[in-house]
Amino acid sequence: MxxxxxxxxxxxxxxxxxxxxxxxxxxxxxxxxxxxxxxxxxxTPIPAREAAHAAINGGKTHYTPCPGEKSLRSVIAAKLRRDNGLDYDAAEIVVSNGAKQSLYNAFMALLDPGDIAVIPSPYWVTYPEAVRLVGATPRLLPTAAARGFKPDLLELDVALRGARLFVFNSPCNPTGAVWTRAEIEALGQVLLRHDCWIVTDEIYEKLVFDGATHHSLPAVVKQLRDRTVVVNGLSKAYAMTGWRMGYAAAPRQVAEAMDLVQSHTTSNACSISQHAAQAALECDGxxxxxxxxxxxxxxxxxxxxxxxxxxxxxxxxxxxxxxxxxxxxxxxxxxxxxxxxxxxxxxxxxxxxxxxxxxxxxxxxxxxxxxxxxxxxxxxxxxxxxxxxxxxxxxxx
Ligand SMILES: Cc1ncc(COP(=O)(O)O)c(C=O)c1O
CATH class of the missing domain: 3.90.1150.10 (Aspartate Aminotransferase, domain 1)
Structure with missing residues (x-):
C-alpha cells in the first residue's frame, strides 16, 4: 500500500x-x-510564563472559540494598529498553532487545486510545499543577490499573469532582505494591476537592523487591504517557538473561511498558550x-x-x-x-x-x-x- x-x-x-x-x-x-x-x-518572557501558570491554575484548560479567545484577538487587533498601522476587528483575526498553520489556513481558504501561487525565490522552505499540499502549483520567481534578493518588478508583473496568489515575506527567511516603504509602494503598484490574493508573512517584523524599518504591505498600499492576509506569530519576536502561537488578519470573509478550515483540522490553538501570548503582546517589549x-x-x-x-x-x-x-x-x-x-x-x-x-x-x-x-x-x-x-x-x- x-x-x-x-x-x-x-x-x-x-x-x-x-x-x-x-x-x-x-x-x-x-x-x-x-x-x-x-x-x-x-x-520566553517572564510575563508570558506567569500567565501560562495562572491559566493552568485558573482552569483555563478547555476548548476556546475556534479562532481564539476574544480577549487575545482584541489584543492582536490593538497590536496591529499600534505597531503596523493596520485596522482589523477582532472578528477578522484567527489565532492558530503557529504562523505555519496560519499559512496553511490561508492557502486552504484561497487556493483551489490547479491555482498558481507566485513565490519569490529564495523562499522559506514551507511556502512551495504548503501550496502543493493544498493541490495548487507554486510558480517560483528567481531573484538575484545583486538586487538584494528582491524580484525585478517587470518580471514579477509577467509572473503574476494568471496567478491566484502572491506570497510576500519581509524580513525574509533565508536572505534577511527587508523591503523599504518605497519598494513596497512600487510592489503595490504591480500587485494592483493583478486580480490576485496576497499573503504577507511578517513573522520577523521585530528583527530588523542597521536602521531598517519593517512596513506592513497593506498599511503602505491601503487599496490592497481587502485582498491581503497578514500572517504573524510569537515564535521569533517573543522566543515562543514551542508554544505554537501564530495568527492571521484578513478581510472578514477570508477570516471566516480560515476559521472553517481550522474548525475541521485542529480546532482552537492551545488555551494556555493563548493566555501566555496575550501577556507577551501586552508586556513592554x-x-x-x-x-x-x-x-x-x-x-x-x-x-x-x-x-x-x-x-x-x-x-x-x-x-x-x-x-x-x-x-x-x-x-x-x-x-x-x-x-x-x-x-x-x-x-x-x-x-x-x-x-x-x-x-x-x-x-x-x-x-x-x-x-x-x-x-x-x-x-x-x-x-x-x-x-x-x-x-x-x-x-x-
Ligand atoms: C518565514 C517564516 N514564516 C513562518 C514561520 C513559522 O513560524 P511558527 O509556525 O513557529 O509561528 C517561520 C519559522 O521558521 C518562518 O521562518
Whole structure:
C-alpha cells in the first residue's frame, strides 16, 4: 500500500531534518554546533510564563472559540494598529498553532487545486510545499543577490499573469532582505494591476537592523487591504517557538473561511498558550529589545567573520537572524553542490548549516546566528578553517 500521491512531490523540511541529525550526532558524543535552527536561543518572557501558570491554575484548560479567545484577538487587533498601522476587528483575526498553520489556513481558504501561487525565490522552505499540499502549483520567481534578493518588478508583473496568489515575506527567511516603504509602494503598484490574493508573512517584523524599518504591505498600499492576509506569530519576536502561537488578519470573509478550515483540522490553538501570548503582546517589549541587541551584536560578528573568507560573497542581511552567503566558488569540484558542502562541513568540523537548495538557491548556504556569542565565534572559526582548507583555485589567501 502506498501513501497518498499528493505526498510524492513534497520534500521534507531541510532545517528540521538537519536539526535532528545534529541532535543525534551530539547525543552520540560528537562536538556539534548547530547554526541550522530557526529559533531564538532565549527564554520566553517572564510575563508570558506567569500567565501560562495562572491559566493552568485558573482552569483555563478547555476548548476556546475556534479562532481564539476574544480577549487575545482584541489584543492582536490593538497590536496591529499600534505597531503596523493596520485596522482589523477582532472578528477578522484567527489565532492558530503557529504562523505555519496560519499559512496553511490561508492557502486552504484561497487556493483551489490547479491555482498558481507566485513565490519569490529564495523562499522559506514551507511556502512551495504548503501550496502543493493544498493541490495548487507554486510558480517560483528567481531573484538575484545583486538586487538584494528582491524580484525585478517587470518580471514579477509577467509572473503574476494568471496567478491566484502572491506570497510576500519581509524580513525574509533565508536572505534577511527587508523591503523599504518605497519598494513596497512600487510592489503595490504591480500587485494592483493583478486580480490576485496576497499573503504577507511578517513573522520577523521585530528583527530588523542597521536602521531598517519593517512596513506592513497593506498599511503602505491601503487599496490592497481587502485582498491581503497578514500572517504573524510569537515564535521569533517573543522566543515562543514551542508554544505554537501564530495568527492571521484578513478581510472578514477570508477570516471566516480560515476559521472553517481550522474548525475541521485542529480546532482552537492551545488555551494556555493563548493566555501566555496575550501577556507577551501586552508586556513592554523590554525582553524583545534585549534579544534584538544580542542579535544585532551577533549579526555584526557573523558579517565581519565571513568578510574575511576569500571567494565568499554575502549580501548583508537587514532582518531576521540568518546570513545566506553564496558559496558557488567552492561548488562543482570537491563539492557537487551546497548540500554536499553542508554535509562535509558537518562531518569534518561539526558545524550544521542548511543548504540553500532547500530555499531555492543551491549556490548558497544558510547560517542562523540565533545561538550564543561564544558558540557562534567557535562555529565561525571552524567554518573559516573549513572553507580555507578547501579553498577554490585562485581564492586561497
Ligand atoms: C518565514 C517564516 N514564516 C513562518 C514561520 C513559522 O513560524 P511558527 O509556525 O513557529 O509561528 C517561520 C519559522 O521558521 C518562518 O521562518
Amino acid at each position: 502506498n501513501v497518498a500521491k499528493r505526498l510524492l512531490q513534497i520534500t521534507p523540511s531541510a532545517p528540521l531534518a538537519l536539526m535532528q541529525k545534529a541532535a543525534q550526532l551530539k547525543e552520540s558524543g560528537r562536538d556539534v554546533i548547530s547554526l541550522g535552527a530557526g529559533e531564538p536561543d532565549f527564554d 523590554r525582553e524583545t529589545g534585549l534579544m534584538l541587541d544580542a542579535f544585532a551584536r551577533r549579526r555584526r560578528l557573523v558579517i565581519d567573520a565571513l568578510k574575511g573568507v576569500r571567494g565568499l560573497t554575502l549580501v548583508p542581511p537587514q532582518g531576521a537572524f540568518y546570513v545566506f552567503p553564496d558559496v558557488s566558488a567552492w561548488l562543482g569540484g570537491k563539492f557537487a553542490d551546497a548540500t554536499a558542502l553542508c554535509d562535509r562541513l558537518l562531518d569534518e568540523v561539526g558545524v550544521a548549516a542548511v543548504s540553500g537548495a532547500a530555499f531555492g538557491d543551491p549556490r548558497c548556504i544558510r547560517l542562523s546566528y540565533a545561538t550564543s556569542d561564544e558558540l557562534l565565534r567557535e562555529a565561525l572559526a571552524r567554518v573559516g578553517r573549513f572553507l580555507t582548507k578547501h579553498a577554490p583555485a585562485g581564492a586561497a589567501s
